Amino acid sequence: ALTMKGFNAKLRYSSHPYINVSWRIYSADIVPAYWATNINDIKTAVDRTPFHTKYVVSRLKDEQKDEVRLLKKFLKGIGVYGAEIKTSGFSGYLCELLIIKYGTFVNSIKSMASWKPPQLVSIEGTNSTEIDNKLYGVAPLVVPDPVDLRRNAAAAVSLKSFETAVLAAKLFLTHPSKDYFFPRREAFSNDELSNAVKKSGRCPVIAIYRVAHGVAPDVLWGELRRVGRKCVNVLKEGGFKVIDVRAWSNEESIAMIFLDVLNCNASVSRIHIGPYPHMGPNSLAFIYKYVDSPTSIGPWVGDDGRLYVVKPVRYTSPIDALLSNRSRVEGKHVKLMFVAKSIDELVKKVIPLGVSKGEVLYWLTEAVFKRPPWLTIKRASSI
Amino acid sequence: ALTMKGFNAKLRYSSHPYINVSWRIYSADIVPAYWATNINDIKTAVDRTPFHTKYVVSRLKDEQKDEVRLLKKFLKGIGVYGAEIKTSGFSGYLCELLIIKYGTFVNSIKSMASWKPPQLVSIEGTNSTEIDNKLYGVAPLVVPDPVDLRRNAAAAVSLKSFETAVLAAKLFLTHPSKDYFFPRREAFSNDELSNAVKKSGRCPVIAIYRVAHGVAPDVLWGELRRVGRKCVNVLKEGGFKVIDVRAWSNEESIAMIFLDVLNCNASVSRIHIGPYPHMGPNSLAFIYKYVDSPTSIGPWVGDDGRLYVVKPVRYTSPIDALLSNRSRVEGKHVKLMFVAKSIDELVKKVIPLGVSKGEVLYWLTEAVFKRPPWLTIKRASSI
Known part of the structure; x- marks a missing residue:
C-alpha cells in the first residue's frame, strides 16, 4: 500500500499510472512525465504540459487572467468545464486558448454563439487548408494546438458539450444573468419527484451498480456510458421506449444509471x-x-x-428486461446490484449504502425535470 | 344514363373512358382503342393489345395453353394475378410471356424461385445491355415487352406481389400441394376473432368509408392505398404502433381500412x-x-x-387520432363514415349498410391471423 506522511495517497491507472493525494477537502494528482526539449520528442500526452505552460505564459496578458477565470466559471456553471470523460467538455488549456484568440470573455461568448459543428477555431490564425484533415472527423470543435498543430486541443469536447456551450452562449447574450456562473441546483423530495413522474405517466427505473475498488474516474465513466447505452438497447429490444439516460457515481463504491421509460406497460x-x-x-x-x-x-x-x-414480448417489465440481460448491462468495473422501479425504492435502498441523500436528490431532480439549472429566461434587470 | 338492351351498362373512367357491361354474374369492359399498323404509332396503352394478341398467337404452342392456365391459376391462388391497382400483380399477357420464355408451368416456377429484385426476364433473349435503363427503377420485375422493348410488361408487379410469388414458388417446389391453386379461405366468427385479438393484446381499429358513386376500381384502390398510409402516419404521430394495414371494398358503396394497432394504451x-x-x-x-x-x-x-x-400526447385513443385528422385520412372518392374500435362493433354497424357478412368475415379472418390461406407446409403425400 502507498503511504505519504500525513496524506491519503492512492495509486491509480489511466493510460499511465499516477498518484492521487488528498488532504481534507483538497485533492491533487501527481502524474509522471518524460522531459522533452522539442515537442516532437514527447513520449506521452502528459509530456506536452510544459510546452502548454510556456505558450500560455508567453501569450496571455495579465489583464486576461480574469477573463480566463470568467470563461472557466461560465463553462463550469453550465456543466461543460473539464476534459475528463465524465464531462467531455472544455479543458483549462482550451479556455486559455480561447481567451488568447478572442481577447475577452464576452468576445469568446459572442463567437461561441455562432459556432456550427464541425467548427474550426484557429488560435494562431492558421489557414484552414493547412489543418491536418485527421483533426476533423467526429470532433464537433477543432482547435489545432498551437504548440503541436497535429493535435486537436478540443478533442475531448463531445457534441452534447459543444451544443450546450452554443446554447448557453446564445441565451447569455440575449438574457445575461449570474445564474450561468452560479446555477441554483434544486433538490425536490421523494414525494415531489414521484408525483411529477406519475403525472407525466413515465416509469423510470434506476440500475444500481457496485464500483470496483480503486478504478480511475475516466475508466469508470467510460464504462458507465457504455453500460448506459447497453441498458437502453436491452429495454428498446423489450419494447420499452427510453427517452433519457443519466449516470451518477461517487467514484468510489456506487454508481447509478437512471433510465427514463415512457411506456409503463409493455405491449403483449x-x-x-x-x-x-x-x-x-x-x-x-x-x-x-x-x-x-x-x-x-x-x-x-x-x-x-x-x-x-x-x-x-420477451419481458413483462423494464426490470425483467435488465435482469434477464445482466451480463450485457455490466462492465468490468461495474456490477449490477439491483434495479429500483421507483424513486422511493431507490432512495430507501441506496442511502444505507453510504450515499449522500442530498447528492442523490439533486441528481434525481435534474433527471426527472431535465431542464438544467442554468437554462432559464430572466429579464436582464434581474441581475 | 347509359342503356344497352338487356344489359346493365356503366360509363367508367380510368386513364380513358370505357364501358362496363354486366349480365347476371358476368361482367365485361368495352374499351375504345385507336387502330395502329405499327407499334410506334399507338396513341393509348390499349392500342397495344392487338400487337400482344398477334405476338402470343404466333409464339405460344397449342400444348402450352394449359401451362398458361396453370400459371394463372397458381398466381390467382396466391393473390397476385391481375395488373389492376388492387392486386398490383401479374397480367394475363405477362403469364403468357413467362410460358413462352420458360416453356412450362413447372419451369416458370423453378425460375421464379430464384428471382431477386430487380429481376430481368428477357423473353426474346435480349442482352441486358440493350435494355432501356428507364425500365429499371422502382419495378422489382423487368420484362421488356417483346412487341415494344421500351415498355416493361411487368411494371404493375409490386414488391409485395413479386416477393409473394417468389415465396410461393419456393414453397411449391419443396412442398407441392393443390392448396396453391385452390386455397381454402377460412371465415371465423366475431367471437373467435375478438378472442384472438384480445389474446395477442392488439387493438385493431377499422375505418369505414363511403365510396363515391361510379368511381373506377383503379382510382378507388389507389385512393385506398394512399388513405391507408395516411392513417398509419396519423396513428404513428399519436404514439400508436401500427403493424399492418389492409383495405377492403365492394367497389360500389363501402370501403374499409383495417389498422392493426399493437399498443392499446397510449402513453401519457x-x-x-x-x-x-x-x-x-x-x-x-x-x-x-x-x-x-x-x-x-x-x-x-x-x-x-x-x-x-x-x-x-395529443390523442387518447386511435379513434381520437383518426377523427381529429379526418381531412387527412379521406380521399376524393372515399369519405370517412365512422371508426369501429372492435370487430363486434364493425360487424354490427357494417352489415346494415348492405355488405355481405361472409365477405367481411373472410377478410377479417385473414387480417387478424395474417397467414395467407395458401401459406402452409404439407407433406407431398397429402396431395
Whole structure:
C-alpha cells in the first residue's frame, strides 16, 4: 500500500499510472512525465504540459487572467468545464486558448454563439487548408494546438458539450444573468419527484451498480456510458421506449444509471421482421419456424415485400428486461446490484449504502425535470 | 344514363373512358382503342393489345395453353394475378410471356424461385445491355415487352406481389400441394376473432368509408392505398404502433381500412425532438416556447446534441387520432363514415349498410391471423 506522511495517497491507472493525494477537502494528482526539449520528442500526452505552460505564459496578458477565470466559471456553471470523460467538455488549456484568440470573455461568448459543428477555431490564425484533415472527423470543435498543430486541443469536447456551450452562449447574450456562473441546483423530495413522474405517466427505473475498488474516474465513466447505452438497447429490444439516460457515481463504491421509460406497460405482442422471400435459404427457414407456431401470428408478406410475424414480448417489465440481460448491462468495473422501479425504492435502498441523500436528490431532480439549472429566461434587470 | 338492351351498362373512367357491361354474374369492359399498323404509332396503352394478341398467337404452342392456365391459376391462388391497382400483380399477357420464355408451368416456377429484385426476364433473349435503363427503377420485375422493348410488361408487379410469388414458388417446389391453386379461405366468427385479438393484446381499429358513386376500381384502390398510409402516419404521430394495414371494398358503396394497432394504451407523454442549438433562431424559439411551459418537461440537450422536451400526447385513443385528422385520412372518392374500435362493433354497424357478412368475415379472418390461406407446409403425400 502507498503511504505519504500525513496524506491519503492512492495509486491509480489511466493510460499511465499516477498518484492521487488528498488532504481534507483538497485533492491533487501527481502524474509522471518524460522531459522533452522539442515537442516532437514527447513520449506521452502528459509530456506536452510544459510546452502548454510556456505558450500560455508567453501569450496571455495579465489583464486576461480574469477573463480566463470568467470563461472557466461560465463553462463550469453550465456543466461543460473539464476534459475528463465524465464531462467531455472544455479543458483549462482550451479556455486559455480561447481567451488568447478572442481577447475577452464576452468576445469568446459572442463567437461561441455562432459556432456550427464541425467548427474550426484557429488560435494562431492558421489557414484552414493547412489543418491536418485527421483533426476533423467526429470532433464537433477543432482547435489545432498551437504548440503541436497535429493535435486537436478540443478533442475531448463531445457534441452534447459543444451544443450546450452554443446554447448557453446564445441565451447569455440575449438574457445575461449570474445564474450561468452560479446555477441554483434544486433538490425536490421523494414525494415531489414521484408525483411529477406519475403525472407525466413515465416509469423510470434506476440500475444500481457496485464500483470496483480503486478504478480511475475516466475508466469508470467510460464504462458507465457504455453500460448506459447497453441498458437502453436491452429495454428498446423489450419494447420499452427510453427517452433519457443519466449516470451518477461517487467514484468510489456506487454508481447509478437512471433510465427514463415512457411506456409503463409493455405491449403483449411485438412485431418481428424476417428476411425477404428472395433471400437464400433464410426465408424458408423463417417460414418453417413460424408457420405452425401456436404462439405467433402470421407469417405474412408485408407491403415492403418482407416477411413478418407477431410474437409475444420477451419481458413483462423494464426490470425483467435488465435482469434477464445482466451480463450485457455490466462492465468490468461495474456490477449490477439491483434495479429500483421507483424513486422511493431507490432512495430507501441506496442511502444505507453510504450515499449522500442530498447528492442523490439533486441528481434525481435534474433527471426527472431535465431542464438544467442554468437554462432559464430572466429579464436582464434581474441581475 | 347509359342503356344497352338487356344489359346493365356503366360509363367508367380510368386513364380513358370505357364501358362496363354486366349480365347476371358476368361482367365485361368495352374499351375504345385507336387502330395502329405499327407499334410506334399507338396513341393509348390499349392500342397495344392487338400487337400482344398477334405476338402470343404466333409464339405460344397449342400444348402450352394449359401451362398458361396453370400459371394463372397458381398466381390467382396466391393473390397476385391481375395488373389492376388492387392486386398490383401479374397480367394475363405477362403469364403468357413467362410460358413462352420458360416453356412450362413447372419451369416458370423453378425460375421464379430464384428471382431477386430487380429481376430481368428477357423473353426474346435480349442482352441486358440493350435494355432501356428507364425500365429499371422502382419495378422489382423487368420484362421488356417483346412487341415494344421500351415498355416493361411487368411494371404493375409490386414488391409485395413479386416477393409473394417468389415465396410461393419456393414453397411449391419443396412442398407441392393443390392448396396453391385452390386455397381454402377460412371465415371465423366475431367471437373467435375478438378472442384472438384480445389474446395477442392488439387493438385493431377499422375505418369505414363511403365510396363515391361510379368511381373506377383503379382510382378507388389507389385512393385506398394512399388513405391507408395516411392513417398509419396519423396513428404513428399519436404514439400508436401500427403493424399492418389492409383495405377492403365492394367497389360500389363501402370501403374499409383495417389498422392493426399493437399498443392499446397510449402513453401519457411523448418525446418531442427540437433543433440543434447551433441552428439559427429556431433553437432560441424552441427554448422560449417550452422553458416556462407548465405542461412540458425540459427542455434539455440530449447526448446527440439536440434539444428535447417531453410533452403530453395529443390523442387518447386511435379513434381520437383518426377523427381529429379526418381531412387527412379521406380521399376524393372515399369519405370517412365512422371508426369501429372492435370487430363486434364493425360487424354490427357494417352489415346494415348492405355488405355481405361472409365477405367481411373472410377478410377479417385473414387480417387478424395474417397467414395467407395458401401459406402452409404439407407433406407431398397429402396431395
